[in-house]
Amino acid sequence: MDWIHTSHQNVKVLDCHRTLTFCCSLSLFSERAMQHLKHCQGLAQVFLIRSQSSRLSKSVIPSLSVWDGHFSCRWRSTGGHGRQKYFNDRLPKFRFALAGLLAGTGAVLAYKLHQDKVQLAATSAQLRVTQTSDLPVYTLEEVTKHRSLDSGVWVTYKGGVYDITEFVAIHPGGDKILLAAGGALEPYWALYAVHQQDHVLEILSEYKIGVLNPESYKKQESANPSDPYSAEPTRHPALQINSLKPFNAEPPASILSDNYITPSVIFFKRNHLPVPRVDPEAYRLEIEGLSGGVVSLSLSELKSRFPKHTITATLQCAGNRRSEMNKVKQVKGLNWGIAAISNATWSGARLRDVLLYYGFGPEVAAKAKHVQFEGLDKDVTGTAYGASIPLNKAVSEEGDVLLAYEMNGEDLPPDHGYPVRVVVPGVVGARNVKWLGKIVVSDEESKSHWQQNDYKGFSPGTDWDTVDFKSAPAIQELPIQSAITHPAEGTSVDRSDREVTVKGYAWSGGGREVVRVDVSVDGGKTWHVAKLRTSDQGQHPAPPPPPGRAWAWKLWEIDVPIPHRAQELEIVCKAVDSGYNMQPDTVAPIWNLRGVLSNAWHRVKVLYVGLTQNG
């Protein structure tokens, strides 16, 4: 890679190319990769983004075809010399693709995963990787010797042998890549389906140095562990899938507001890792940081020792409505619609009761500031999903934090944390840790990636070049939110109807009750107050919650008179909570690079069609 030093800019661009191709990982940026991205973004700012329409979204989707057609082929068939010339020749096109990757990894991913779903496409790129060539033939033993930076880092993929020594430093997932050193990539890529895209294979192909002999390949194949996602639960077919591995899906907006209590099967799913299968008999919950030492608690002890409490609480993903931010400017993350939010009843022990029982008191309180949670869902390095909440939320009588073992009156479903999850009402979904394995009372926040370098909000003026994750607090309480579930964008209203029925949901974090929803059908010029609902049809309305403990959403509905001479209706909703917080008017001024906290007024355009005379 002698040429790599001839031009600083080219080095950066190339690094970015490689880095970003790999960095589609849903939430697995290492801090190192973040730093790397920051450098890259400086270049990307000046690039153009080419868009192409997709059947999934009207947002900007970067094109990868430029890349596929030329770049990798050339690289595969040539040595180090000549690469720079080629690179310079193709720079404009290259930049195209790079900018797309930089700005749109989340969308690319969502798009690709949705398009391909289960099937791993037998693409031309893949064929190129696996095709025979006149490269040297290696045995598995030879490959195994190269498992450190000193001896070189070799990996195999579908019978090919790759020297990725130089790539290790720029791998977005950081040193984790070394776990595969001297062996097969397949088991690791299986864990992070994001790698299974053509352009990732293209990058890999740059490092090809040979092939395994057939015997070694066969041996390796049989030794490969099974897909970590092979034991995923069966899901409801209505779910709209944003990513299959890990599984992330939302119900269709049209059915979301049909139920005040969302049926568990269509409750939005937001997994960061494979669903762990937990034996309830063997299950133990560990608790650290209390005065009596480490506690180990069985499921039956949790159920029998502590009173069972039930709350109705809405959970919302920080990325709900991210797709609207993507329309302003591409962000990183799953392309959620408006339904990464659902409402359920949760039953379990109060975290407060459990902590007090095992020795939480003034002595602990004097030092501790946070309660950390670890899931039993782990990545390939054995790192568990983790998050933390402020101590006062965890131990307050009014915090209502549960170690829940039931959802909607039944055992938690596997996708929702069986056998035990944390429910932190009023707080972003990401802190409601599922498959709870450990609780740590601590003076520090969780050190996890998801607490430190993800799920934070930034100014629209902050990009990957300037972001400092330490400068923003981890999202806990979420701001006021509302969205229109009916009618759907682009549908029609008949002129014979003098009114249009509009429905939706509204919710706010921190236990702040939704006190009003305003609806407009003229884009926000005039407003009408919707009727709020706090129960399912035929059920008694929920009693008003105590102040600061309104954990559940409100559904709303209104028949709005249609203005004379309307051709198109721009339906808008905005909600107000008990702290009189309002939603911002527009998306652009709250845009942020992670696409979280998307809570501007929700807007839906519908046509007003038919004969005016009959109206």
Add this chain to the structure above:
Amino acid sequence: MDWIHTSHQNVKVLDCHRTLTFCCSLSLFSERAMQHLKHCQGLAQVFLIRSQSSRLSKSVIPSLSVWDGHFSCRWRSTGGHGRQKYFNDRLPKFRFALAGLLAGTGAVLAYKLHQDKVQLAATSAQLRVTQTSDLPVYTLEEVTKHRSLDSGVWVTYKGGVYDITEFVAIHPGGDKILLAAGGALEPYWALYAVHQQDHVLEILSEYKIGVLNPESYKKQESANPSDPYSAEPTRHPALQINSLKPFNAEPPASILSDNYITPSVIFFKRNHLPVPRVDPEAYRLEIEGLSGGVVSLSLSELKSRFPKHTITATLQCAGNRRSEMNKVKQVKGLNWGIAAISNATWSGARLRDVLLYYGFGPEVAAKAKHVQFEGLDKDVTGTAYGASIPLNKAVSEEGDVLLAYEMNGEDLPPDHGYPVRVVVPGVVGARNVKWLGKIVVSDEESKSHWQQNDYKGFSPGTDWDTVDFKSAPAIQELPIQSAITHPAEGTSVDRSDREVTVKGYAWSGGGREVVRVDVSVDGGKTWHVAKLRTSDQGQHPAPPPPPGRAWAWKLWEIDVPIPHRAQELEIVCKAVDSGYNMQPDTVAPIWNLRGVLSNAWHRVKVLYVGLTQNG
């Protein structure tokens, strides 16, 4: 008043005319008057508002001159017959004035009070009221006999005798007017300076039936009590006065952010009634609703029995920045600028400690839901200023509610509640009751006007015709707020400066910490993150508050590069709190009839002048 039944619409209009002339009372609407106003608003919606410029505000100021010139004169000199004809002739002009009154009582009031300040104008209208005529002459004894609806309600004003029997039902202040029955209006009008406007006298003149004999008038004059506002404290000359009686004033925005701790003398003043002068030796604080019966507590007991706690807390009036709402459409209320907000240190006993000491426990908690406060400031009927807060805020360890007796290290100043006030950090100013006389632990909110029929937020689509005060919660926690204190609107920035320094404040209710302030100089297209400050110059920054207990504002500052070719800068700020609540973009969609909760992005336009070449 036989004519009054000939046309339903005219009845309404006439009622409105009278009602609204009197209803400029700052916050003294009775529920009955509200009902009345609702009827009137139905008419007013279709009326035009005529504006005239004023030196105080560029907002719409209704004209009252039409009225002064004709209406009352005619009515005074004619009997019941002919009134309808006159009325119909003048309806368009009448409507003008009526709409102005309906939409703009607050602004009219603020305008008038500011313009006239102390002096009571010897206007032509006043002369007409007091001038001699050929009307019957009455003795004070004869007037005294008419003090009920049965016997008729007569009052006197500057020697004139008025039969206001028919007006009682439509008096915006409700039955309180009967307190003056059979006697002089002067002592009551002195309490509510709002009455001292020409058009109020005009209305009164309609009811003139005679004059007092000179002896009675002299006797009455000498018996009149002194002005209840004569003992008001001396105020700092820098204060910008929004109303003199009661006293309402804010510091100039330009000096507001000079101090992190606002000096008490320029801390915004928001009084609803005359400042009571309280003898600290005689002072007693009563507490009701606890298990041990009524408690009576002296000032020295309060100071000695309970630990002294100090917090730094920002108070904000619900009407802060109301003037921006007035520019969209006139609202009712004082025309506050951006400085009805200030920050101070407060010391006193914790309300929680006091309640626990006197018997608050599970038994009380099982029934009680609110803690009510009554001030020692009383209106002419003896009704004290009152408000309440939710019980959990009052008794929570983390609520930090104080019975404060010190402000900025000294005894409370008279304007801020000497000797004791409630400080409810994170909660709207109106609940921070001053000159605290009584605490009631109750299952009900305060029944006071200010809790029930004021200080609530409504949809922009809600007007006085449709408002139902019961439908909205009393404002407690306030939403995220920020404003620009420098530069001032309309000032200039020199082209030789490549940057403009922008300063301001940011605060949020409910103990939510301000975590970021975004500033734009191009009207919101691009944003920069300001530097936050939590102490005065030379002082150490305040330590970070515990979560949910950030009671104090943050001051902020930033030097923003000026865009090329800018002629005018539209400087905008918006803040974000720890719940990631954002400010709404624009004022119109959060406009509400009381003009409260005005927290849209603050915008300031400045000119960019000088020679480009030198820049």
